[in-house]
Amino acid sequence: MNTLKFTQRIRTIFVLSILSLLIPVVTMAQFPTAASYPFTASQKTFNYLSGGTPVSFSSSNWDDWYVSNIPIGFTFTFAGTAYTTVTAVTNGVMSFGNNTTGYSWYYGAPQSYLQNNGPCVMACWHDGSGDATGSGAASPVSYLTTGTAPNRVFTLEFKNWGSYPWSSYPGWITYQYILYEGGPIEIMYQQESGSTTFGSTGSGGAIGIAKDQSDWQTLNNTSANPTSSSTLYTASVSGKPASGQSYLWGQVPCTGTPTTSISGPDSVCPNKPFGLGLAGLSIYSGFSFQWQTSTNGTSWANWTGTVSTSGNITDVISAPKWYRVTVTCLASGQSYTTAPKQVNIAPFYYCYCEGSKATSGAGLDIGNVSVLTAPANQVLLNNGNANPFLNNANATQAYTDFRKTLPAVPMYHDSSYYLQATQTSSIASFAAGTAAIFIDYNRNGKFDPWERVLDAVTNQALPN
Numbered sequence: 001m002n003t004l005k006f007t008q009r010i011r012t013i014f015v016l017s018i019l020s021l022l023i024p025v026v027t028m029a030q031f032p033t034a035a036s037y038p039f040t041a042s043q044k045t046f047n048y049l050s051g052g053t054p055v056s057f058s059s060s061n062w063d064d065w066y067v068s069n070i071p072i073g074f075t076f077t078f079a080g081t082a083y084t085t086v087t088a089v090t091n092g093v094m095s096f097g098n099n100t101t102g103y104s105w106y107y108g109a110p111q112s113y114l115q116n117n118g119p120c121v122m123a124c125w126h127d128g129s130g131d132a133t134g135s136g137a138a139s140p141v142s143y144l145t146t147g148t149a150p151n152r153v154f155t156l157e158f159k160n161w162g163s164y165p166w167s168s169y170p171g172w173i174t175y176q177y178i179l180y181e182g183g184p185i186e187i188m189y190q191q192e193s194g195s196t197t198f199g200s201t202g203s204g205g206a207i208g209i210a211k212d213q214s215d216w217q218t219l220n221n222t223s224a225n226p227t228s229s230s231t232l233y234t235a236s237v238s239g240k241p242a243s244g245q246s247y248l249w250g251q252v253p254c255t256g257t258p259t260t261s262i263s264g265p266d267s268v269c270p271n272k273p274f275g276l277g278l279a280g281l282s283i284y285s286g287f288s289f290q291w292q293t294s295t296n297g298t299s300w301a302n303w304t305g306t307v308s309t310s311g312n313i314t315d316v317i318s319a320p321k322w323y324r325v326t327v328t329c330l331a332s333g334q335s336y337t338t339a340p341k342q343v344n345i346a347p348f349y350y351c352y353c354e355g356s357k358a359t360s361g362a363g364l365d366i367g368n369v370s371v372l373t374a375p376a377n378q379v380l381l382n383n384g385n386a387n388p389f390l391n392n393a394n395a396t397q398a399y400t401d402f403r404k405t406l407p408a409v410p411m412y413h414d415s416s417y418y419l420q421a422t423q424t425s426s427i428a429s430f431a432a433g434t435a436a437i438f439i440d441y442n443r444n445g446k447f448d449p450w451e452r453v454l455d456a457v458t459n460q461a462l463p464n
Contacts, residue, residue: 031183032080034119034211035230037249040283043224046190046244049157049176052142055088062130063164065090068098072154073145076179078119079211086156086177088141092124092205093117094156094177109206109235114213122218123175123187125235126198126205129164131171140171147181151255151331154179160192169196173240182285184250185209189241197238204236209249219247251285254329258287262323262341269351269445270318276341277312278327286330287311294322297340320344350403351445365395367424371409374416381409386422395424411439419454 031037055067068087075082078096087095096119109125117125130140140159147153155178160171172194178186187207198205208228210216218234219226222241228249241247264276281287289311291303307313311327322342328335367386372379383406385394411417419437423430437454438447 031250034079034209034215034217037185037209037217038251038282039217039228040246040248041225042246042248042283043242043244044188044246046174046188048159048174048190049142049144049155052144052155052157055141055143055156057090057130057141062166063090063128066095066100067141068100070143070156071145072179074149074152074154074181076154076181077183078185078209079215081119086154086179088143088156088158089117090130091128092126092158092161092175093120093122095120109204111216111233111235112213114210114216118210118212118216120210121177121185121187122206122208122210123158123177123189124161124173124198124205124207127164128158129162129166129169130158131160131162131166150181151253152181162194163196163198170194172196180250180252182251182253184248184252184283186246186248186252189243189245191240191243197240204238206233206235207237207247217249248283252283253286253331254284255331256329257332257334258284258327258329258336260327260336260338262325262338264341265343267344267346267350268317269346271316272351273314273316274343275312275314276323276343277310278325278338281311281327288328288330290326290328292324292326294324294340295319297322297342300324317343317345348443348445349408349440352403352440352447365392365397365424365426366421367392367395368420368422370418370420370422371411372418372420374418377418380411380417381406384422386424389423390425390428390430392424392426395426 055070057065057067066087066089068085070086070088072084072086075084076096077083081096083096085098087097087099089095089099095117099117099120101116109122114120140161141157142159143154143156145152145154155176157174157176159174161173161175162171163169171192173192174190176188178188180186206218207222208216208218215230216233217228217230218232219228219237220232220234222237222239222245224242224245226247228247258281260278260280262276263279265274268274278289289307291307291313292300293303293315294300303313305313305315311325315321320342322340324338324340326335326337366384367389368384369381370379370383371381383402421437425431436452438451439453440447441451442448
């Protein structure tokens with residue numbers, strides 16, 4: 001007789017599910033708040049500013065000072081307000097308009113002081129300092145407006161900038177504030193020879209954009225892929241951004257030939273929605289898209305479904321299908337057609353949990369799942385770490401999809417197995433819940449009610 005044995009370590013829902021691929025949609029618009037700007041980090045080639053207009057700081061005031069009334073060269077709209085000038089601040093801030101109050105505060109880059117600094121862009125808000133001997137024509141601070149309407153670009157560069165005092169903490173970074181006429185804001189970085197970062201006090205600094213003390217975004221670090229948050233204000237980042245590092249808020253209007261490729265799954269479950277998007281276009285705007293599909297990879301028909309403003313589509317298939325898209329830059333009129341992408345039908349074991357609660361986002365956290373042979377206890381699967389059971393800082397995921405990252409575990413009808421799922425908790429106690437295990441006996445890609453082989457309900461956490 002076929003039997004299945006289960007240990008009492010099972011404490012919570014243990015099911016598999018399919019997670020539909022959802023491609024983010026970013027529309028090109030004038031953003032009414034600083035918090036609403038989309039953020040993108042990328043690597044580019046850094047070019048020092050050439051032929052710019054020097055900013056005339058006095059030779060004795062390369063520390064805790066500002067220069068206002070710097071012309072942008074066009075009308076630039078930030079967070080719903082139009083500006084024609086900016087203020088350059090030595091402490092790693094560029095304010096919009098003529099700001100004469102926010103230049104002197106530097107230690108800790110406090111959120112409250114955005115009321116004086118804002119609206120602004122923070123390249124590295126800390127106790128910055130420049131080389132006083134470089135004033136006048138050799139000024140390491142300069143600005144330049146390039147291009148023609150409506151694609152003009154304003155750049156304000158702080159070259160070989162250091163921390164206070166310059167004699168002890170000389171230039172370690174060059175940064176550029178870049179304003180695109182279409183609305184985006186970019187900060188570019190180039191590492192310099194100095195070893196100091198973000199202030200002689202070691203308190204770190206802030207990178208981001210702000211309208212005022214209640215409307216802002218800041219980065220959580222200076223890495224290649226930081227997170228920009230409008231709810232968690234960070235003023236303690238440190239370390240040099242990499243040379244060529246770009247932090248961009250908004251989208252840049254395209255001007256040349258777009259180059260892209262189709263991103264999305266290679267295989268999907270039959271009759272389940274999935275998304276396809278375009279790689280490398282998220283920081284740009286001003287495109288039109290013409291998708292095409294094929295059932296054989298050679299004969300193509302225009303896509304008649306909905307295409308998002310960022311070029312994404314959603315489809316449902318029951319047989320393999322090919323996709324390609326022609327992207328046209330509206331400003332230049334130049335087009336690019338992607339290589340075809342084939343999407344196949346996935347094996348049944350990738351297509352579980354029709355209507356499952358596992359994808360609801362609510363539930364208990366599973367620290368470890370194990371499959372062992374019975375009675376020999378040979379380990380077939382040991383995935384995850386359940387230690388510690390309580391006060392576990394990693395117990396923050398209600399559900400994680402392991403379908404394509406772990407190999408399938410072979411199980412046979414004439415054998416017995418122990419299945420273990422161990423609950424963890426981020427607090428000092430366990431939450432009550434339901435443990436359930438399903439086995440897809442008929443391999444139809446979903447868990448039917450009769451395939452539920454364990455159903456344990458408890459009003460309190462089960463013992464180990």
